[in-house]
Amino acid sequence: MAEAAEVVDRSASRAWVDNAVRLLEADAQRSADTHLLRYPLPEEWGVQLYLKDESTHPTGSLKHRLARSLFLYSICNGWVGEGTTVIEASSGSTAISEAYFAKLLGLPFVAVVPARTSPAKLALIEEQGGRCHLVSDPSTLYAESHRLAQESATRGGGHFMDQFTHAERATDWRGNNNIAESIFTQMRLEEHPVPTWVVVGAGTGGTSATIGRYVRYRRLATRLCVVDPEGSVFFDAWRSDQPELVRAGGSRIEGIGRPRVEPSFVGQVIDRMERVPDACSIAAARHASRALGRRVGGSTGTNLWGAFSLVADMVERGQRGSVVTLLCDAGERYAATYFDDDWVAAEGLDLGPATAQLAEFTSTGAWPR
Incomplete structure (x- = not known):
């Protein structure tokens, strides 16, 4: 008689896995999609700015x-x-x-x-x-x-x-309801359906990797700009092509910026990067909150600072088109920080110059170079 084979069977756990996947997919169905908002800019500029409002997810953020x-x-x-x-x-x-x-x-x-x-x-x-x-x-x-x-x-x-x-490998960047596919689907009926620029910040790097890969896969003319806050290493590492760089400390702008280049950051799909001082991020968040009639977070301010710069460049060159960025989360989470004057002062930040620059941009479309 042959010796009995040894068997270990763990298939009983599959019932839990099946139900867990069902629950996650059901959440996706209930969540549907997030809105694409028009940011108020003068029509005569010929450039439209859109905000993908990720704050409307059940947990309030991207x-x-x-x-x-x-x-x-x-x-x-x-x-x-x-x-x-x-x-x-x-x-x-x-x-x-x-x-x-x-x-x-x-x-x-x-x-x-x-x-x-x-x-x-x-x-x-x-x-x-x-x-x-x-x-x-x-x-x-x-x-x-x-x-x-x-x-x-x-x-x-x-x-x-x-x-x-x-982050960059858990998301199917070719489609399957990722954020890139959602943006371009929602833009289809707009005056300029293929954005000249998409602007995002980098925390894990997953969002920029998804969008950068998607526009290449779909052969779109859109370029990707990544904005990086003060205290983060992404900008320096990308500019110098030194992914091993690290920086002490960290970012004051929650959700974006890292002291090291994360494995999910795919610099090769990025067309442009811009470092944004924290005072500019916070001033832009406050400025946009007044323009939109609702508070937005600091990372949205960083995104908008970069987007305003690109809009101004298009206006200066007489280029018509569209720019899309992200409204990452609501500003109510930051009532005790970015929207608190005492906190801003304690951090040694002066919002005056950035606030003046934003006012000038709103009035004239100009941006200092």
């Missing part, structure tokens, strides 16, 4: 798309299963969105966040059932997340989601 993709990617790879503790390194918005999806799937969630993250964001993570683990030095986020995942593994299972590595 990161809702990323978090859903990361969960699908991790579950389908077998990294996350029933009872897995999910850990993420995040400045806030990704953690809020991942906490939402972890709660949807009945999974524990721990957000490893910089200690200077806005209290409003920390509260939103906790409201979704997540736990906040604060670190004083942003450069230790990754190591601390790995450590917590290893500790969780000894207690039944832990996974570091690692948005900074997996």
